[in-house]
Amino acid sequence: MERYVTADNQVTKYVHDDGSETAIKTTSSCANFYNTITDKIEPVMVDRNKFSVFISSSVGCPINCKFCYLTVKKFPYHKLTQEQIIKNVKDALTEEIKHKPELKEKFMKLSWMGMGDALLLEPLDIKRISKKIFSWAFKNNITTGVDGLDISTTLPKKPSDFAKQMKYLNDNLLYNYPLNPTIPYNRSKVRIFYSLHSISNRYKLIPTLNSNVLSDIEFMKLLKENFSYNLDILFHHMFLDGVNDTYEETESVINILNELVPYSELRILRYNKCENSPYKESTKFDELVKMFASRMNHVKYQISSGSEIKAACGMFLMKTIK
Numbered sequence: 001m002e003r004y005v006t007a008d009n010q011v012t013k014y015v016h017d018d019g020s021e022t023a024i025k026t027t028s029s030c031a032n033f034y035n036t037i038t039d040k041i042e043p044v045m046v047d048r049n050k051f052s053v054f055i056s057s058s059v060g061c062p063i064n065c066k067f068c069y070l071t072v073k074k075f076p077y078h079k080l081t082q083e084q085i086i087k088n089v090k091d092a093l094t095e096e097i098k099h100k101p102e103l104k105e106k107f108m109k110l111s112w113m114g115m116g117d118a119l120l121l122e123p124l125d126i127k128r129i130s131k132k133i134f135s136w137a138f139k140n141n142i143t144t145g146v147d148g149l150d151i152s153t154t155l156p157k158k159p160s161d162f163a164k165q166m167k168y169l170n171d172n173l174l175y176n177y178p179l180n181p182t183i184p185y186n187r188s189k190v191r192i193f194y195s196l197h198s199i200s201n202r203y204k205l206i207p208t209l210n211s212n213v214l215s216d217i218e219f220m221k222l223l224k225e226n227f228s229y230n231l232d233i234l235f236h237h238m239f240l241d242g243v244n245d246t247y248e249e250t251e252s253v254i255n256i257l258n259e260l261v262p263y264s265e266l267r268i269l270r271y272n273k274c275e276n277s278p279y280k281e282s283t284k285f286d287e288l289v290k291m292f293a294s295r296m297n298h299v300k301y302q303i304s305s306g307s308e309i310k311a312a313c314g315m316f317l318m319k320t321i322k
């Protein structure tokens with residue numbers, strides 16, 4: 001297993017012997033404010049006493065999103081067993097705690113945002129793996145409690161038991177661990193992030209799925225309704241130059257989300273161009289953020305931690321090796 005660390009020491013990436021990656025971030029959470037001097041919506045860091053573990057569900061990824069560095073680099077794909085996925089996270093955390101013993105006093109978030117799409121696994125398996133990792137980390141004093149569990153997905157499948165398994169998982173976290181007191185009281189412990197990026201052109205960015213975005217959004221609505229109580233649904237979005245950054249398309253995304261899922265949050269990601277990628281971030285980024293923020297109730301954009309981070313989907317290429 002190799003260990004890479006960003007210059008600011010806030011992100012560590014472990015490359016396992018099987019080729020998959022686990023990243024651990026101690027960066028603060030991000031909030032936004034309107035800066036009247038720059039006339040821009042800007043991010044500000046908020047320390048919530050937590051760290052995040054980015055778990056890989058496979059080596060490489062068969063979804064082949066065209067903007068993802070795994071696709072650009074033609075990274076080979078193969079499946080991992082549940083045991084391998086769990087072992088990789090345990091190995092990474094066991095090593096990381098030696099370098100950063102202060103993690104023991106922090107709350108842990110598990111983010112299914114590494115290599116692969118979590119929903120290529122069965123929801124039952126996502127639940128089992130997540131439970132085992134939290135239980136092991138808590139018993140072994142890796143963490144003081146739970147900050148939550150985030151699942152990012154392009155929605156390659158729409159499993160009928162997704163809501164049920166996520167509800168079990170949410171309750172398991174809620175009733176069995178100390179919870180980070182900084183989590184807003186009405187936020188679900190399990191959150192689902194749908195990789196939106198476009199409504200009219202999403203099939204061009206993720207051609208392997210060729211999905212119907214409106215039917216995906218309907219599924220997310222149903223998922224929330226079947227969860228029994230509040231399930232946070234968030235949409236990941238990036239602005240790519242000349243691809244999805246027209247005012248017309250932005251207007252249409254705002255209208256559709258406001259109409260169908262007005263309670264949801266739009267999470268805008270910065271696009272970190274990697275070598276040979278045909279894409280770059282939109283030059284209209286600030287204007288588009290302002291458009292979203294003025295028309296939607298819940299919008300946030302994130303800071304990428306460390307200039308070495310060069311990838312989408314929670315994966316990081318590092319320059320510094322320690």
Ligand code: SF4
Pocket residue numbers: 061062063064065068069070071114115116117154312313
């Ligand atoms: S962005 Fe995520 S789902 Fe898409 S190819 Fe990369 S790892 Fe897979």
